[in-house]
Amino acid sequence: MSDELHEECGVFAIWGDPEAAVKAYWGTFSLQHRGQESAGIAVLDQGQIHVQKGMGLLQEAVKIKDLAHQPGQVALGHVRYSTTGASEAMNAQPLMMHTRFGPLALAHNGNLVNHRALRERLAQEGSIFQGTSDSEVLAHLIAKSTRPTLDQALSEALAQLEGGFAFGVLAGEALYGARDPWGLRPLVIGRTPAGAWVLASETCALDMVDAIWLRDVEPGEMVRIDEHGIMSERYRPPAETHACAFEVIYFSRPDSLWQGRSMHLKRRELGRQLAEEAPQAADVVVGVPDSSLPAAMGYAETSGIPFDFGLVKNRYIARTFIAPNRDHRESAVRLKLSAVKEVVAGRRVVLVDDSLVRGTTSRYIIQLLRQAGAKEVHMRIASPPYRDPCHYGIDTSRAGELAARNLSVDELADMVGADSLAYLSVAGLKRALGQEGWCLACFGQGYPVPVEQEVQHGG
């Protein structure tokens, strides 16, 4: 179940809006699903950068009241997913630093696969690292560059990075955005009717500030926005594109667009494809709320089996809820979801989920459906088996053992307690995505960018 996977950040920036601080708040807020562990907003005012950041949701980390009084026409926001702990407060972004180019704020989504090597080299040359995040590496490469301008230094620094990344960098004179040469992590460009420029991880953030989607930042491209407008530079020739398929399968908000098509419709298409590949005689199709409902609907449409809300979610559970001990953990999960008896009792249920990572939650959900009287439960996964860890910005570390790595489909069906289990095929996934150029590394299709042996997770 995909809530065991975690996107590692969202980036938002705006240039040229008299309410830049508040707009950055709204925009970053709409990316909250990309990271809930720390958040921050940096605002440029008269050459100075003011940062508010902290642990928790944006609402907890940043006081909107203070932003409402913060002058400045340029701002940069960030939400971050990372391991909990007070000591991690220093890793909250935007990272703020003072270099020979003046103050800089930096926001990063992704993971650098060569950050260990870079870090070691930088330390040998006298760099000091504050934390363990890989986002600091870019900062040091900029500061250390011998090139005379920030544009050149940034370009030189970016060219040394390997992996999936999207950066927003706020400097005294300009706002920069950059995306990795493989297009692994997303970054889009928008513009408001009043002419302000916007950078964001997803298009839903453009909507929040009434901006129109112009285009994506291209793989290997760095854009610079200042009072003269937007300028583009290729800091490195683009590689073959490998966009993250999981942005479509699970991470992005359903109302975000990918090349003009909504995630919601793409997910329904995944369900349709799944129904073609893995049909099942049943009485009702039920999706795991909220993320799998579109796929479940797609499955229902193609199969002709009615869709219904057989599982409902508790709206009032706090993110931080922790069960007091092992015996209570099952109850704790039950607080989050419950089955609607009349929908499933005495029926053959097709249960659609967007992915299956560890399998423990799936087991529990199937048990819940059976307690509510389901006669049969057939699990259908709207993506291929998740076999290999991601090294480009998705944290699978809390997923523990990747179930599909060690178990056959039949063994998995046994483990989760389903009457049958089927995945979408890699070919089916490609068909549903409808374009070329996807990273499918986690589905056993090979890593497009070679990976250092031991990788630390970044921003």
Next chain:
Amino acid sequence: MSDELHEECGVFAIWGDPEAAVKAYWGTFSLQHRGQESAGIAVLDQGQIHVQKGMGLLQEAVKIKDLAHQPGQVALGHVRYSTTGASEAMNAQPLMMHTRFGPLALAHNGNLVNHRALRERLAQEGSIFQGTSDSEVLAHLIAKSTRPTLDQALSEALAQLEGGFAFGVLAGEALYGARDPWGLRPLVIGRTPAGAWVLASETCALDMVDAIWLRDVEPGEMVRIDEHGIMSERYRPPAETHACAFEVIYFSRPDSLWQGRSMHLKRRELGRQLAEEAPQAADVVVGVPDSSLPAAMGYAETSGIPFDFGLVKNRYIARTFIAPNRDHRESAVRLKLSAVKEVVAGRRVVLVDDSLVRGTTSRYIIQLLRQAGAKEVHMRIASPPYRDPCHYGIDTSRAGELAARNLSVDELADMVGADSLAYLSVAGLKRALGQEGWCLACFGQGYPVPVEQEVQHGG
């Protein structure tokens, strides 16, 4: 839109479970939707009652860790909706008091329409009131009763109450439950496989502790649970039953059952009925998430127009989010909901909501759909016009002006910006509910219990 209405509490109690404190926590947790302003758990241990309570969600008010170490086989929980403010902490329930019958804890859902008269009489007789809640009245009536036993005193006290109420009362020797003679507020009885007795405002709380629904507490009935089992007494002859229709329309959780039928299916039935009464040529049916999705689905089924998720909800908005000023309020609402462009763009949309109270949120949602490109928006409300305030336990005070009280349907359509607007008829509502015995006072059908002129809201 029904989130402008607020249920005023949920009650849960358990007798005879070795983990009573934790079980009461799970059960009360599943009633969290009935009140988010304060919460508490009282546990009986060796004749002493220990209460944990406070402002906010149950998770904030009560530490589950502490409960895990709290011995005792009997517990009583409560969630409460009320106006915010530190001074209100004293109104958090269960109310704890020391009387000649020893310690008592009291949890109340509902509103007493004669509480002012009772309060005045009690004050004249020397009673001291700590707060302004009407729940204290029952406590004083018990303490003041001249009857020798607590059973008799409680029965005498209950007989003097008018209005909608359901009480759980925890005493040193027994657990009591009672429901008003009109059946306005709900209270059900369940039992766990191990033999523990459970009282709860809704059946979803029985599920949480693996209890089976036995029956409802009947209007005018008081039950007493102790080590000899459950005993029933009619403290007052039942009046004609008037169960709250809004429990079905909006308040109860979709997986709760009403006389064996789930709220989810009842709501789908409301949508079907609505499609019969107010058909509309359109391309897609969209419900306001989450509460109106079943009705929207019902409308889609009967009308044959496809249902789709045209609106999505932001999962990560904190309850306490406040916009810094008027200009930001629209943005603040937009943080909660967004439209999926491809679902609505260029289409005629039927927008289904469960109710329409003040109309301001509806106006905003329609605007959101139009910005996303909807060609037409036809609003359909799955309940009759909400004209009159409730005096039996639902707070309409924050709804401001009840829109349907002053405006015609056409004027309302104008106000919310819909191309057309239609409500379910009272007759249609009754048909969908499928039974007799409902309170429809808010729909202009008259108050079943006469109301004091000025009523304070209770628990």
Next chain:
Amino acid sequence: MSDELHEECGVFAIWGDPEAAVKAYWGTFSLQHRGQESAGIAVLDQGQIHVQKGMGLLQEAVKIKDLAHQPGQVALGHVRYSTTGASEAMNAQPLMMHTRFGPLALAHNGNLVNHRALRERLAQEGSIFQGTSDSEVLAHLIAKSTRPTLDQALSEALAQLEGGFAFGVLAGEALYGARDPWGLRPLVIGRTPAGAWVLASETCALDMVDAIWLRDVEPGEMVRIDEHGIMSERYRPPAETHACAFEVIYFSRPDSLWQGRSMHLKRRELGRQLAEEAPQAADVVVGVPDSSLPAAMGYAETSGIPFDFGLVKNRYIARTFIAPNRDHRESAVRLKLSAVKEVVAGRRVVLVDDSLVRGTTSRYIIQLLRQAGAKEVHMRIASPPYRDPCHYGIDTSRAGELAARNLSVDELADMVGADSLAYLSVAGLKRALGQEGWCLACFGQGYPVPVEQEVQHGG
């Protein structure tokens, strides 16, 4: 050492000041030494009473900012000492209640010795108790009185109380103050140049609001202050006066006056008397800071031995500091006090403390002096042996065993590790106090008011 004894409250009230809320804050603040566990301010505005209260110091419990905007010309403040614990928040004062006489706020210093009997009788008659404090008893007696006016009801209620008490009661029409018939607990009357009336536990609070001391409320007297001025009534004939000697020895602030003489000078007098009775050849006189410095100075003056600051206090230790385990407790105490080596090294030290209750801290202090090189340490206590617990408003419960109850003076000297130990005699104490009419119960001189067997501590 007297910090093992705890005064159980301070009361302050003001009538007729346009800034009554803020003035009550200042006045109550200056009584903070009388209780640090909860605090509150009640303000009368247009017949309504607004209360702010909470756990901790006044600064923590009440926001001065809010008071600055609170209209009203009458206010009542309270600081309280009590056992820690979240459940005790309900015992914070002023107690607020609604009775047939309208809203009342009540603040209490002292302890009622017959509160159990009163409580039982009241419960039999139908009263509900919220907490376990004895302060509620007065409220119920007022509410239950059949007398037609509040004056009469209050007078009738007060007449039933036994023990040490001083009350401030704020009602819609008037402010009341009352003191027990034995004069055990203090309450003074003052007036500001602008004509506002003030009631306070000590005169230092009068100074804070620029009020002049007029007189003490007399034992057995109730005063009523309203727009017509101050009126006096004897609710009960005064008994033989027994003022608390410990107010002089330790509790009151040194700048407070007792019948026109400052506590500071009285304490110096205690030291002088002690030097007469228990002379000792030595090189330096050292007092335990801060409370014993005046007595140490007096001892030095009479003996001719130089006074010096041989012990200094750490200003930055938080009240709530707790050592992680037993091994660290000694270090924890050492954080609070340290010895000045050059003052004591190689010298014979007379160590003066105001009292000796449990002896553990004394033992530690003497050890500290020896580690700093003191050749001899002669302990001198500026009050007689503390043998019997107080039942009139001073909590000795945390003092554990009263050392002087079980040990001879020689055994005590051994226990604390002193070369010699001597107390002030009862006769010497009387001489130093210089007047008749003191309660010396704790010094084994008998209880002036008979005590119920098991007494709960009050406000």
Next chain:
Amino acid sequence: MSDELHEECGVFAIWGDPEAAVKAYWGTFSLQHRGQESAGIAVLDQGQIHVQKGMGLLQEAVKIKDLAHQPGQVALGHVRYSTTGASEAMNAQPLMMHTRFGPLALAHNGNLVNHRALRERLAQEGSIFQGTSDSEVLAHLIAKSTRPTLDQALSEALAQLEGGFAFGVLAGEALYGARDPWGLRPLVIGRTPAGAWVLASETCALDMVDAIWLRDVEPGEMVRIDEHGIMSERYRPPAETHACAFEVIYFSRPDSLWQGRSMHLKRRELGRQLAEEAPQAADVVVGVPDSSLPAAMGYAETSGIPFDFGLVKNRYIARTFIAPNRDHRESAVRLKLSAVKEVVAGRRVVLVDDSLVRGTTSRYIIQLLRQAGAKEVHMRIASPPYRDPCHYGIDTSRAGELAARNLSVDELADMVGADSLAYLSVAGLKRALGQEGWCLACFGQGYPVPVEQEVQHGG
């Protein structure tokens, strides 16, 4: 009044104690008077450094409970004074960094006068600064050094610093301490009976962990402590010594020793000298508590006028107390101090304070004494006029205008409302200090180390 001056930090370190973390807590705690705005403890365990730090007092910033479970035999603590503000949390120390020498923790007391020039040079060479504190500069100089070992790199780095400083540096292999070549800031070396080495800003911290004072770190000396013992190196030839006279006058704790003599006695000596130079016929000598009591006592001894406690301090005022508005500020000050009437009424008072910076508090205190009835108030300052700001580690920025810079002694007497005012002379100060080698820059005696034009304050 000296509470308008602020010392800018305290440093404590311990090597070779099995309870190093807890010991560092006790030691750092005893230096709390040197800084109350942030605090932290770093512990070395198996090559890793664990830091706990945060805003506020040590008790607030660090949980002693956590330290009790922290293994490791080496620890470094720090308390810091700085301007308030959430954004300053990043400046809390020990500063933690990762360099090519592995992890380092750094704690700093003092102020570098050439830090701007160093900072600019470092930035040009690619260093990134996290904050605005000058303490980071040392870290970068170490990281940037091309010398092969940490000893050499540290030595090279220290040699480039100008100003007043004392550093503790914790590395994986050793603990370092260093003091500026002028001896402006203090740092002492001690050893526990069990053989652990201790570094501390004052000897009072040695006492807390039962360590014996061995010697001061010498000006221009760096010590290295590891498992082989302590090694000394002169990283720069010592300049003429200029120890900070204000450490004696006000900052250090009275029980700390300076070259074997206690601050308490030195301060009494200042008072004696003052009485010689500025005699005054009077009835009582009163000191401003707590810091000026020794000087007042010295004045009394030499003059033969009796010393008494004419001013008392409120123990229960929180550091963070803020008056709601200007009108209440006087009352706010009055909360902190009050006059004992009988001591001063009708008398000629000599009021002794350790220093006079801005004069506003003095004015208030004199007013307080007059309201209490003092016939005359003669102010005597136990140090020379404070004319020039400190650049070596004492913050005078909140002192506003230095009163003595612009006003004559007579004008100052007028401003504070004293009948007469006199300062100790520079010659008298030197006599009382009794040694050569003091920095008297603030008394107009010239800056021993040249100062950059605009200086930022450090750690």
